[in-house]
Amino acid sequence: MEYADSDQVIEVLDGAVSTRVIRHPDRSFAFEVTLDLEKGSKHFSRKPPIHFHANQDEFIQATEGKVGLEVDGMEHVLLPGEDEYRIEAWENHRSYPIEQERQEGKTIVKFLLSGAKSSEVYELNTLFFENWYKYQEHVAKNGGKINIIQVLSTFDAGGTYIAFPRWVPFGRRVSQVMGIVIGRWLGGLLGYQPFYREWSTDWQLACDKMESSIFQRRWADRSKVD
Template sequence: MTGDPYLGRVIIAFEGGITTRVITHPSHPNRAFAYDVTFLLQHPRVVAVASQKPPLHFHPHQEEYLQVLEGSLAVEVEGKERILVPEDGEVTFPPWTNHRLYSPVTKDTDENLKTTRFLLSAESTPELFKLDTVFFENWYAYQDQIVVKGEKVDLIQVMSMFDAGGSYLSLPRWIPFSKTLAYALGVVVGRWLGGILGYQPFYRKWTTDWQSACYKMEMSIFQRRFADRTKTK
């Protein structure tokens, strides 16, 4: 992605440690979304979770794109870690690729390294459940409940949100057909069982475009009861 982005909605997480600005006019029209993301590496909330990597996962329906603009960013792809810098340009994660990205902060991080800024986007897809702003708003907000408010991670809630965002938690690679099995588990546990047990993939209090969230949930018999379009809170 090149040129100056047009910035729209701002999503704040970790009490300002992570800021995501929605690019309303991405330079690639075939992208489902585009974000300008900033990590404040010395922010106490970012430092506090530096040793805890986010879930390893994959997206079966979308390519994901990443380009570091400032500083560096750690990525793990199929078990191999790499530190990305601006000179690397745009990096692509093909569908079904196990990956995760995270702050490069460690206890020995140079104090002069204060910021990481990068562009994040993914290709468009006709799939209903996919990476988009509805997913990221809810996922960041849920992480805030854990990091800021100290709530425990609920695996079914994570799987419910991930499935609705076209994302699935990776299983160990030595398991036969691990990605197919992980995909099936994401749907069965996250969408079906989660819906029966009362887990919502999206919440009104965290969602700007609630009508879109309701439309997605209405398409699942297990989640349509959560799609109350009259909700204001």
């Protein structure tokens, strides 16, 4: 991991989540994520959806406090000083801060998050996380509800799909198809964008990715400026 004073910081939910974008020579993206348990008490009470990444392995390593990681139904508690945990592509998982009563007085949780490089258009990268974080903040601040089509659209753009229960036959493939058909195809026709200009630092990259789909290329307006 390479740190610099000029590193981009993505801060949402009134500072409850702060993500520092750092450089890693062998990864598609690398973040240092800081969670403030006191500021985010109402946001962290609900765990994120179980999901999987179709095109990349993901890596997570706790550096401060305890981080919960659920992989294929089993919870792992990640502790500072331990090696990074590799989440393989297609593994159902979710990560979250362990509840404050189990943090031994810690109110700040930090972890490193990164993803393997990929040649796929639909991949985990900074652009995906910017839009996913900002969408959640938009919903929280406006008192709205999560729109499942928007979630599927954004997730699909990051090669990410919501996991079905394990008893669903061919659940991962069904979930991926649902993400493509509803999130990318139907969502594009209904006006849902995977990336939004106001949430995207690299708008040209967002345009490159949206232009790869006939259902989304109308949103790739390169004339938009800051």
